[in-house]
Amino acid sequence: AQTVTQSQPEMSVQEAETVTLSCTYDTSESDYYLFWYKQPPSRQMILVIRQEAYKQQNATENRFSVNFQKAAKSFSLKISDSQLGDAAMYFCAYKGRGSNYKLTFGKGTLLTVNP
Amino acid sequence: GAVVSQHPSRVICKSGTSVKIECRSLDFQATTMFWYRQFPKQSLMLMATSNEGSKATYEQGVEKDKFLINHASLTLSTLTVTSAHPEDSSFYICSAPGGGKQSSTDTQYFGPGTRLTVL
Numbered sequence: 001a002q003t004v005t006q007s008q009p010e011m012s013v014q015e016a017e018t019v020t021l022s023c024t025y026d027t028s029e030s031d032y033y034l035f036w037y038k039q040p041p042s043r044q045m046i047l048v049i050r051q052e053a054y055k056q057q058n059a060t061e062n063r064f065s066v067n068f069q070k071a072a073k074s075f076s077l078k079i080s081d082s083q084l085g086d087a088a089m090y091f092c093a094y095k096g097r098g099s100n101y102k103l104t105f106g107k108g109t110l111l112t113v114n115p
Numbered sequence: 116g117a118v119v120s121q122h123p124s125r126v127i128c129k130s131g132t133s134v135k136i137e138c139r140s141l142d143f144q145a146t147t148m149f150w151y152r153q154f155p156k157q158s159l160m161l162m163a164t165s166n167e168g169s170k171a172t173y174e175q176g177v178e179k180d181k182f183l184i185n186h187a188s189l190t191l192s193t194l195t196v197t198s199a200h201p202e203d204s205s206f207y208i209c210s211a212p213g214g215g216k217q218s219s220t221d222t223q224y225f226g227p228g229t230r231l232t233v234l
Contacts, residue, residue, distance in 0.1 A: 033221050043153075043206060045225035052221075091158060095221065101147055101212040104222055105158045 002027045004094050006106035013082045014114050020067075021077045021109045023092030032099040034068070034075045039108075040088040048090070049076065079111075087113045117143050119211050121226035128199055129234055135195045136229045138165075138209030144189035145211035149223070150182075153206045165192040199233040206230050 003026045023091035025034070036048040051059045051068050058066050063080045079086055092106040118141040127136050138148055146167045151159040163184055164172040171184035181203075183195040196203055210223040 034221070037225075042227070043157075043208075044227045045210070047222060047224070050222055094149065095223075097221075100160065101148075101149070101221075101223065102164070103210075107158045110156075 002029075002094050002104045004092050004104050004106040006089045006090075006092055006109050009107070010112070012045065012112040012114060013079070015082055015084060017082055018078060018080045019082055019111065021090050021092075021111065023075045023077070023081075023106055025073050025075065025092075025094050025104075027073070027094065027096070027098045029043045031112065033095045033097070034066075035093040035095070035103070036064070036066070036075075036077045037091045037093060038086075038088045042083075045091075049077065082113050084113050084115060087111055117141075117211070117213065117224040119209065119224050119226040121209055121229050123229060124227060125230045125232075127232045127234065130200055131198055133195055133197045134199055134231060135174070135193055136207055136209075136231075138192045138194070138211070138226050140190045140213075140224075142212045143211075143213050145192075145213055146189060148186065148192040148209055148211045150184065150192075150194050151208045151210065153208060153228075155206075159208060162194075167192075196219045196231065201233045204231055 005024045033055045034051045038046045038048050049061045065078045067076045089108045091108045093103045120139045121154045122137045145219040148165040150162045153159050162177045165184045167186040208228045209226045212223045
């Protein structure tokens with residue numbers, strides 16, 4: 001079974017600074033997808049970024065980028081120029097290509113942004 | 116991205132009553148939807164997979180008779196918590212794969228959640 005591990009229960013960053021959230025996963029599959037979701041205090045789950053395992057190029061979405069290391073099974077999220085609105089719980093998630101759409105979530109990292 | 120709605124956003128009920136929560140995909144069709152439960156400061160726990168036109172698939176440990184799921188159409192799934200008790204109080208979230216600009220069915224989109232409080 002696949003597992004997703006987020007080793008940082010909480011992180012904090014100063015506004016305008018950069019922060020990296022860690023995620024590792026375990027799988028025997030070669031083709032899969034990885035996601036970062038953000039859950040702000042409203043509790044609405046918002047897709048931040050998505051990575052397809054067969055693509056070597058790291059995904060980027062504006063201030064958000066990932067460092068995908070397939071051999072190491074690592075998928076970290078970098079937030080640049082942090083903003084107060086980035087404060088949220090961040091979940092790393094895994095989906096196998098043939099897994100009937102099911103997501104496996106990590107336990108989450110609570111990010112605080114200090115003004 | 117795709118939009119998924121949930122109704123109601125918040126519900127308070129008495130112990131022993133039943134509560135129905137609706138999940139709708141607003142701008143795309145979803146033959147599969149998912150229901151999650153989330154306790155405070157914890158991750159999402161998958162309860163069941165809702166399948167249009169067939170029975171739902173429940174995760175281990177989830178009571179089928181307590182959490183009734185009906186996938187009535189390609190855009191609507193409902194979760195009914197039957198004979199609710201205080202321990203059923205939680206935040207329930209639905210999701211659906213598909214829609215949006217990012218490669219159709221490989222990405223899940225989430226509803227805003229329903230906070231259930233059972234007195």
